[in-house]
Amino acid sequence: MAELADTSKTSNQLPKTQKAIRLHAPRHVKVDDIPVPEIEHPDDAIVKVLLAGLCGSDLHPYRGHKFDGAEPFVKGHELYGEIVRLGSSFASASSGSNKAEGRPKGYATYRVGMKVIATFSVSCLECEYCIHGFTSRCVHSQLLGSPALPGAQAQFIRIPKAGGTLIEMDSSDLPPETAILLADILPTGYFATLQAFQHPNLASFLGRTNGLVDSYFNTNVVASAPNKTSVMVFAVVGLGPVGVCALVSLIDFMVLQINGARSETNNGSQSRPPKLTFEIIAIDLQEARREQARKFVEQITEESWASEISVKFLSPNDAVADSCHAVLEAVGSSPTLALSSQLARPFGVISSVGVHSNPVFPVPTPLLYDKNLSFAFGRCPVRTLLERSREVLARRQNAFKGFVGTLVPLSEAPTAYERFEKNEGGKVCFAPWA
Numbered sequence: 458m459a460e461l462a463d464t465s466k467t468s469n470q471l472p473k474t475q476k477a478i479r480l481h482a483p484r485h486v487k488v489d490d491i492p493v494p495e496i497e498h499p500d501d502a503i504v505k506v507l508l509a510g511l512c513g514s515d516l517h518p519y520r521g522h523k524f525d526g527a528e529p530f531v532k533g534h535e536l537y538g539e540i541v542r543l544g545s546s547f548a549s550a551s552s553g554s555n556k557a558e559g560r561p562k563g564y565a566t567y568r569v570g571m572k573v574i575a576t577f578s579v580s581c582l583e584c585e586y587c588i589h590g591f592t593s594r595c596v597h598s599q600l601l602g603s604p605a606l607p608g609a610q611a612q613f614i615r616i617p618k619a620g621g622t623l624i625e626m627d628s629s630d631l632p633p634e635t636a637i638l639l640a641d642i643l644p645t646g647y648f649a650t651l652q653a654f655q656h657p658n659l660a661s662f663l664g665r666t667n668g669l670v671d672s673y674f675n676t677n678v679v680a681s682a683p684n685k686t687s688v689m690v691f692a693v694v695g696l697g698p699v700g701v702c703a704l705v706s707l708i709d710f711m712v713l714q715i716n717g718a719r720s721e722t723n724n725g726s727q728s729r730p731p732k733l734t735f736e737i738i739a740i741d742l743q744e745a746r747r748e749q750a751r752k753f754v755e756q757i758t759e760e761s762w763a764s765e766i767s768v769k770f771l772s773p774n775d776a777v778a779d780s781c782h783a784v785l786e787a788v789g790s791s792p793t794l795a796l797s798s799q800l801a802r803p804f805g806v807i808s809s810v811g812v813h814s815n816p817v818f819p820v821p822t823p824l825l826y827d828k829n830l831s832f833a834f835g836r837c838p839v840r841t842l843l844e845r846s847r848e849v850l851a852r853r854q855n856a857f858k859g860f861v862g863t864l865v866p867l868s869e870a871p872t873a874y875e876r877f878e879k880n881e882g883g884k885v886c887f888a889p890w891a
């Protein structure tokens with residue numbers, strides 16, 4: 458990839474104005490000249506944006522959801538960039554002070570010139586939610602690129618609670634267009650998978666006792682295991698960029714599960730997990746998206762997983778009701794949530810990471826009771842899952858070859874948004890200095 462910007466001269470002098478993509482009215486984005494942000498709080502950082510993602514959830518205000526058009530605002534919540542200013546809470550910005558002591562490590566270690574990504578919502582790492590791993594519901598949580606906090610589709614961005622929200626990338630050998638996947642969509646896809654895999658309703662299939670007393674588990678699950686191969690069926694609903702990340706994470710979880718079972722069998726362990734094979738049903742309305750997702754999955758070549766994991770790419774009409782142990786919903790619409798509930802089998806789990814805007818829950822309550830359905834919803838705690846997602850990315854780099862298509866200059870924002878809304882092309886990133 459070509460150089461994203463000449464970053465050698467940025468540290469000392471910042472310009473007064475910058476270019477930024479702002480949403481003025483539903484379906485009306487425009488490139489504006491606006492002031493370069495400044496440090497407003499000692500915990501802030503100013504980051505020069507070298508790459509900014511365009512994400513499915515950017516489309517919600519674009520379509521007029523939760524946006525009245527009163528004030529234009531800077532879009533975008535995914536970025537890769539370089540720190541150009543740090544507030545006085547950072548050790549490197551206030552020499553001799555020990556303000557960073559006892560605070561998240563970033564306040565002691567972050568320096569101007571460092572390459573970083575940011576979690577897509579502010580994560581302080583100091584409040585009770587953050588401490589327990591629920592960083593997506595930090596008490597300081599603000600979504601980057603919302604009316605309250607100007608976003609990343611600009612040349613510069615102000616990052617609040619930057620000692621927690623920023624993640625340094627200097628020590629990473631990932632190229633920027635891969636690293637930026639860690640700002641949102643890969644952890645979000647991973648989260649969709651994790652919420653399903655760790656659910657108690659799936660535990661006994663995976664050889665864990667959660668939810669069953671040990672004696673019941675041993676008499677029934679373990680005793681029947683030697684004669685039986687269980688098939689677990691998972692669906693991924695929606696094969697946009699987040700859906701593909703969920704699909705790759707799901708395959709990664711399955712490979713680890715299979716390899717874990719193999720190594721326990723080799724060791725002659727008494728309580729080995731039951732023999733398992735996995736089926737994945739990858740669903741999207743559009744054939745082009747199914748084909749694109751198939752291409753990424755077929756790039757996973759380094760494992761001999763094909764005999765134990767099968768992936769079928771289907772249109773919603775071809776999927777079988779009541780067939781899935783878990784459904785990963787990666788769209789955030791009422792029809793996809795209703796479809797997910799249809800596909801789940803009794804005691805099935807629906808893990809939904811799409812951003813929903815319908816105030817009414819679209820699944821009839823009798824269906825919830827009659828199928829004992831479980832739901833897990835919401836925004837991904839990116840900061841908590843970062844290291845795990847980074848491992849998935851390291852193991853599955855092949856799958857993401859060609860994932861970010863062409864880089865788009867800010868000036869082409871109106872067309873890029875239009876095309877992205879029509880699902881044309883794959884993941885889009887803006888290069889604000891191109």
Ligand SMILES: [Zn+2]
Nearest residue numbers: 512535641642
């Ligand atoms: Zn995003």
Ligand SMILES: [Zn+2]
Nearest residue numbers: 581584587595
């Ligand atoms: Zn917090």
